[in-house]
Amino acid sequence: MRTPRGGWVAVLATVDTKAQEADFLRRWFQERGCEARVVDLGLRPPPRGVPPADVLREAVAQAAGAGPAEVGQMRRDRALAAMGEGAGRLLLEAWRRGELRGALAIGGNQGTAAACIALRALPLGVPKVVVSTVASGNLRPYIHASDVAVMFSVADFVGGPNRVSRTVLSRAAGMLLGAVAAEPEPQDGKPAVALTALGNTHGAVSSLAAWLQQEGYEAVVFHASGAGGTAMERLAEEGAFVAVLDLTPHELVGEVFPEDIYAPVQAGRLTVAGRLGLPQVVAPGGLDYFIFGTPETVPAPYRERPTHHHNPYNTNVKAQPDEVERVAE
Missing domain, CATH: 3.40.50.12020 (Uncharacterised protein family UPF0261, NN domain)
Structure with missing residues (x-):
């Protein structure tokens, strides 16, 4: 070769x-x-x-x-x-x-x-x-x-x-x-729109992605895992997208509460599209819970709350109203 x-x-x-x-x-x-x-x-x-x-x-x-x-x-x-x-x-x-x-x-x-x-x-x-x-x-x-x-x-x-x-x-x-x-396939010339998703927003994001494709756009979905949101914003700065549908900005939770394992790799989530003047829609998807690792890694103050054991290495814990307010601020 x-x-x-x-x-x-x-x-x-x-x-x-x-x-x-x-x-x-x-x-x-x-x-x-x-x-x-x-x-x-x-x-x-x-x-x-x-x-x-x-x-x-x-x-x-x-x-x-x-x-x-x-x-x-x-x-x-x-x-x-x-x-x-x-x-x-x-x-x-x-x-x-x-x-x-x-x-x-x-x-x-x-x-x-x-x-x-x-x-x-x-x-x-x-x-x-x-x-x-x-x-x-x-x-x-x-x-x-x-x-x-x-x-x-x-x-x-x-x-x-x-x-x-x-x-x-x-x-x-x-x-x-x-x-x-392995040379990448040539682009088809369609304008691209970025979306963010987690499991709980998968249905909405999938529907929007299908609709965008019908309207002549290419939908590019990013997992809101900390690295995903940062990668999306890095590509936006490089001119990859004509718009952003940020339906799952969960990384904001990690930016306010660093114990969340999906904290953004780079601080300043949600600032890039606005700074670039890109059309942007933001929804509060994934802002009502914390994401930790295995059950034993959940910090003690969170252990008595409603918990969803997403997989053996991912534990989701419900956020309190005042915590959601802090994220919104």
Whole structure:
């Protein structure tokens, strides 16, 4: 399988600790006719003798507005964020020039954090894959509302590729190459309208989507899960929609009460369409209950209220009138 229309894919890694895995991926792509370039997100110089990166850590740090020495003096979390931001700028520039076709990142906790910051800089629709040792944890802070495909590494990235990690890395590389080769179907030219939904508004949203299609519009529905509403507003800012039917702004509950697990990834829900001047209809769908995880994660003050056990990992609890009023305000 070859990369369509040329170009190259990025392999993001901290080369001081993941050089062998990054080089394995680079060679995997090259053996299949696809150019791959390793982008070094590391905070330290790579050891002598390891396969070098194609985009050095010095270039990444400079793209973040700093040099390696300055990054090295930052607090660790800020240094990783700076490297992620620098790599993101370089990737976005390459995408805009028509060179970059997709990106694959590997990492432990620290590398995943920096890499996801970089991947989030790319537009929605650009193929992105991350292979992470912490994929079984809460990755919302890492991914936000970006369309990053996540794969658990199973084994750690220590000591070079082995019988476990080689399989995982090869499958992840195949995922990216397949995504790069899968050209999206051309748009049909219909204007698009965004809608938001949860299970309790599914019927109304489905009916409206069918009506919009009959009227010559394309209906694009977003699950009001925190990431969904944020993704909808990000696409609206990119000019994807001619109108918004925000029938399920449940994420406002999470914005006022952060214990709700469907809090928006980005604050300021319901502000984008108005700022852009898009026609917008808002209904109070999903504002009368909280969404928590498994039953044991429901905070103690909410446990005696009427509860709907939506699935094994999702528990809905009725909101009190004064709480709904706070959301309305």
